[in-house]
Amino acid sequence: MSSPFQQSLHDRRLAAPLIEQIHESAGRISRTVRIMEVCGTHTVAIRRSGVHSLMPQNMLLLSGPGCPVCVTPTAYIDNALSLLHDSRVTIVSFGDMLKVPGSDGKNLAAYMGAGRVRIVYSPAELTSIARGSSGPVVFLAIGFETTIPTVAAAYLHARRAGVDNLFLYTAFKTVPPALHALLDSPDRNLDGFLLPGHVSVIIGEHPYRFLENTGGVPGVITGFEPLDLLRGIAALVKQIERGEQRVENAYRRAVRPEGNPKAREISRQLLEPSDALWRGFGTIPASGLSLRADYMDADARLHFSLPDLRNIEPAGCSCAQVLQGRVRPIDCPLFANACTPESPVGPCMVSSEGTCAASFRYGDTPL
Amino acid sequence: MKLPERIILEHGSGGALSRQLTEQLIYPVLKNEHYTELNDATAFHSSGRTLITTDTYVVDPPFFPGGDIGTLGVFGTCNDLAVCAARPRYLTMGLVLEEGFAIADLRRALESVREAAKRAEVRVISGDTKVVPSGKGGGIYMNTTGVGEALGEHILSSGNIRGGDAVLISGPVGSHGLAILAAREELKIGSALRSDCAPLFPLCEALYDLGGDLRFMRDATRGGAAAVLNETVSASEKYGLEIVETDFPITGAVAAAADLLGLNPLEIANEGVFIAVVADAAADRAVARLRAFDIGAKACRIGTVGERWPGKVILETAVGGKRILDLPRGLLLPRIC
Numbered sequence: 001m002s003s004p005f006q007q008s009l010h011d012r013r014l015a016a017p018l019i020e021q022i023h024e025s026a027g028r029i030s031r032t033v034r035i036m037e038v039c040g041t042h043t044v045a046i047r048r049s050g051v052h053s054l055m056p057q058n059m060l061l062l063s064g065p066g067c068p069v070c071v072t073p074t075a076y077i078d079n080a081l082s083l084l085h086d087s088r089v090t091i092v093s094f095g096d097m098l099k100v101p102g103s104d105g106k107n108l109a110a111y112m113g114a115g116r117v118r119i120v121y122s123p124a125e126l127t128s129i130a131r132g133s134s135g136p137v138v139f140l141a142i143g144f145e146t147t148i149p150t151v152a153a154a155y156l157h158a159r160r161a162g163v164d165n166l167f168l169y170t171a172f173k174t175v176p177p178a179l180h181a182l183l184d185s186p187d188r189n190l191d192g193f194l195l196p197g198h199v200s201v202i203i204g205e206h207p208y209r210f211l212e213n214t215g216g217v218p219g220v221i222t223g224f225e226p227l228d229l230l231r232g233i234a235a236l237v238k239q240i241e242r243g244e245q246r247v248e249n250a251y252r253r254a255v256r257p258e259g260n261p262k263a264r265e266i267s268r269q270l271l272e273p274s275d276a277l278w279r280g281f282g283t284i285p286a287s288g289l290s291l292r293a294d295y296m297d298a299d300a301r302l303h304f305s306l307p308d309l310r311n312i313e314p315a316g317c318s319c320a321q322v323l324q325g326r327v328r329p330i331d332c333p334l335f336a337n338a339c340t341p342e343s344p345v346g347p348c349m350v351s352s353e354g355t356c357a358a359s360f361r362y363g364d365t366p367l
Numbered sequence: 368m369k370l371p372e373r374i375i376l377e378h379g380s381g382g383a384l385s386r387q388l389t390e391q392l393i394y395p396v397l398k399n400e401h402y403t404e405l406n407d408a409t410a411f412h413s414s415g416r417t418l419i420t421t422d423t424y425v426v427d428p429p430f431f432p433g434g435d436i437g438t439l440g441v442f443g444t445c446n447d448l449a450v451c452a453a454r455p456r457y458l459t460m461g462l463v464l465e466e467g468f469a470i471a472d473l474r475r476a477l478e479s480v481r482e483a484a485k486r487a488e489v490r491v492i493s494g495d496t497k498v499v500p501s502g503k504g505g506g507i508y509m510n511t512t513g514v515g516e517a518l519g520e521h522i523l524s525s526g527n528i529r530g531g532d533a534v535l536i537s538g539p540v541g542s543h544g545l546a547i548l549a550a551r552e553e554l555k556i557g558s559a560l561r562s563d564c565a566p567l568f569p570l571c572e573a574l575y576d577l578g579g580d581l582r583f584m585r586d587a588t589r590g591g592a593a594a595v596l597n598e599t600v601s602a603s604e605k606y607g608l609e610i611v612e613t614d615f616p617i618t619g620a621v622a623a624a625a626d627l628l629g630l631n632p633l634e635i636a637n638e639g640v641f642i643a644v645v646a647d648a649a650a651d652r653a654v655a656r657l658r659a660f661d662i663g664a665k666a667c668r669i670g671t672v673g674e675r676w677p678g679k680v681i682l683e684t685a686v687g688g689k690r691i692l693d694l695p696r697g698l699l700l701p702r703i704c
Contacts, residue, residue: 010685019687050688226686341696363681363691 009225010049018230019054025237026056033059033240034189035233036182036325038175039196040067040353041224047362049226051233059237062325063355065178066196068143069096070323070347070354071278072171075309077102080140080169083304084116088135091117092126096351097140099344103312123154130158130166138300141168146198148172148289149263152270155298169300170290171309173276175199176207177287181278182324183216190325192236193219197228197251204259208247216245223251270295277309279347280323319346322355329359336360374468379498392470393494396477397484401457401492409492411457416517418453420444423510427702429476431550433542433562434638436509437479439704442566443588443638444513445487449568450584450641452523452575453515458484459493460511465504476507487566489513505702518575525599525644527582528606532672533650534599535643537570537663538563540592541621541632543639544703549624559620565639565662573656580649586641588704590695591634592669595642596680597694600672607679610670610692634695636703644672 008014026033033056037043043063046052052061065071081102083089091108098109098117111117118129123139130137141151151168158166175196182190195208200221211219218239222232232250239246249255267289276288291299300306313320317339318332329335329348339345341357348356370391377384394403401409422444429436445455460480464473484491546560567586574581587595592615600607617632625632639662645653650668657666675681682692 012685012687015686047690048684049686050682050684050690051686053689054687226684226688230686361691361693361696363689 009227011227014227015230018227018234021234022059022230022237023056025234025241026059028241029058031058033237034062034191034325035059035194035236036062036064036190036192037194038064038066038179039194039199040070040351041198042194042196042222042229043067043355044353044358045224046229047358047364049229051226051229052364055233062190062328063322063358064182064193064325065278065280065323066144066175067348067351067353067355068147068173069100069351070319071173071280072097072100072142072347073277073279073309074103074312074314075307076171077108079306079309080108080138081106082306083138083300084111086304090115090129090133090135090137091140092120092129092137093117093140094142095119096353097142100347100350101314101344103314123151126154126166127158127161127163130163133165136165136167136303138167138169141170141172144173144175144196144199145202148271149202149266152267156266156270159298167298167300167303168291169306170271170288171276172271172289173278174273174287174289176203176210177284178278178281179208179219180210181281181284181287183211185324190217191240192217194232194236195219195221195247197221197223197254200249200251200255200259202260202263204255205247205249205257211247212245218245219247221247221249221251221255223254277311279311280320282311314345317346319348319356322348328364329356330364332356370470372470374464374466374470374473374498376466376498376500378464379496385496388496392474393477393496396474396481397491397494399490399492401490402494411492411514413456413514413516418448418451418515418517419512420447420451421510421512422447423508424704425505425508425702426547426704427505428550429472429507431562432546432560434564435476435479436507437476438483438564439638440509440511441480441483441487441489442564443704444511445489446567446586446638446641448513448515449566449571450586452518452521452571452584454518454572455487455489455513455515455568457492457514458489458511460491460509461494462496463504463508464496464498465506466498466501468506473507483566487568518572521575521579521581523581523583525583525602528599528603528644528672529582529646530606530672530674531647532582532644533647533653533668534596534608534610534670534672535645535650535653535657535666536587536592536615536640536669537567537643537657537666538640539616539618539621539665540587540637540640541617541625541635543637544591544635545621545624545630547703548628560624563637563639563662567639567641570657570660570663571641573659574643574645574653576656577645577649577653580646581653582644582646584641584643587637589636591632591636592640592642593631593633593680593692593695596692599642599644600678600680603678605677606672606674607676607681608670609673609675609681609683611683613685614667614669616665616667633692638704647671
């Protein structure tokens with residue numbers, strides 16, 4: 001809340017008419033309105049700002065598959081842990097990934113003290129870490145369109161600088177194919193998507209256009225401040241009320257229709273689309289990005305002959321259903337009992353962007 | 368024999384150099400009528416109920432805008448007594464120094480202890496110094512144990528709170544933690560950030576005069592206001608707190624820096640702010656008493672004790688929504704005090 005502009009995005013006098021509009025639209029829909037926020041940052045922002053508590057009784061805000069840590073299969077963690085059997089290997093990762101339990105309950109964080117596993121806040125640190133290490137350095141390359149260009153740029157920089165001991169274990173994901181999978185699901189029960197603001201900064205509006213086809217649902221690109229969220233939800237509910245299914249941009253101050261072609265070009269130099277396994281969904285065609293043929297020598301999966309991924313869920317864990325918006329965190333029998341942020345069972349309770357962690361911290365509707 | 372420029376291992380040996388450090392530096396700076404000789408223990412007199420507390424300071428960096436480990440070591444421990452309605456009287460001080468620590472910095476920290484003790488009206492009456500090898504310590508660590516005299520028979524406790532009671536805060540939140548972070552990371556945003564490190568006893572004493580209407584006080588150090596508010600009701604099966612986010616006093620510098628760093632000012636450590644729960648009818652009087660002090664000038668009511676959400680702190684957000692204000696989780700900012 002630094003500048004008057006920032007403050008205005010929290011201003012309840014500006015929020016009031018939007019909240020009223022949401023209630024009016026929802027009031028004219030005589031059933032439960034089911035809206036999915038696809039992005040983990042939205043999940044947290046909606047609950048931290050209390051926006052979830054301002055919604056009408058007949059509206060359900062469901063979290064989707066937009067937390068990168070959450071949609072990464074357990075078998076990926078198992079494979080990463082297996083890399084540590086080679087005493088020369090160092091693993092580098094974003095912090096959230098390290099506390100996710102593998103299938104035997106162990107996690108990567110346990111190896112931080114010994115220096116075998118290191119956290120980076122920015123992939124720009126990869127070059128210096130690889131240079132400072134005598135053995136292979138493996139970066140756990142997970143993330144969506146927002147993160148991918150930075151990782152690609154950092155890797156390409158390291159390679160140009162002559163670093164030859166840096167490997168990427170890619171499990172990148174892209175959002176539009178996951179939306180496709182949600183739409184195609186035979187028992188789908190969704191009225192519309194709040195589309196991710198940060199991802200859209202990179203990909204723009206066009207990749208969502210398939211939502212406008214027959215059988216689609218409306219989607220609104222939405223920002224992260226309370227007023228952004230209310231504006232996005234208001235636009236979405238209005239479309240649902242009118243039976244429309246347009247892709248709308250309610251975050252124009254950050255998202256251009258064409259996105260950021262430069263960032264996409266950097267990703268394209270290094271990566272190409274591939275099928276990817278999502279926790280909760282199974283394999284979604286062309287929903288991942290893998291290294292191009294020219295860079296195969298840096299692929300940790302090939303270099304270390306890591307087994308293919310398959311989905312194995314911890315006993316009793318509902319993360320798979322939570323990620324598809326079928327089960328709310330509070331309906332999972334483990335929630336706040338066997339599964340807490342200090343002692344998580346599934347990834348949705350680990351990640352700071354996870355749905356279960358957000359519900360645990362900020363409370364769920366109805367509060 | 369002249370003191371060297373830096374601490375060496377022998378300063379902790381118990382031999383001649385230990386004695387030299389004590390006699391040439393520590394005593395001259397800190398001596399008072401109780402603390403004059405190399406005795407193993409010091410006698411003091413106390414009347415009525417006596418309270419004791421201890422706290423250890425590992426702040427990094429040890430010198431920061433608005434204070435240093437010396438001011439923190441005195442005020443921090445005195446504040447723990449003050450919020451328990453005790454007048455701070457005596458302190459002991461244990462130092463753990465790292466080989467190579469500059470004697471000039473030690474002198475500076477000790478002078479801060481002396482000045483802070485004068486301001487807080489306490490006496491340092493016993494001490495100890497140890498030295499650890501270079502690379503095995505963080506420059507300077509300090510432990511202080513504080514002894515205080517109870518202000519009266521009324522014992523403050525979160526068990527005293529009742530439905531409808533007012534929750535007050537004594538001043539703007541978030542400046543200590545952010546000042547430390549800015550100093551440590553050499554963030555350019557830090558120029559306007561100063562630690563709020565200050566003695567709270569005078570404010571606490573002013574509220575204690577309210578008698579039974581004062582239920583509970585707690586200084587909002589590590590974990591910030593969020594942690595203290597949760598502590599107040601987490602054990603209660605009957606009461607919760609309803610807190611209003613926009614009622615918290617907060618400086619522009621803190622708001623801007625916290626926003627930039629993605630931190631919540633309510634979760635950031637303070638060293639000169641406390642939370643008090645008072646009877647609703649006494650709230651205005653209590654706020655007026657706090658505002659009579661410079662550091663209490665922004666004191667205000669931030670919420671109410673309610674019965675709707677037992678054991679929980681519910682925050683009304685700026686936009687008018689409601690959510691849980693949970694205990695801060697994860698390692699927020701290590702070595703903040």
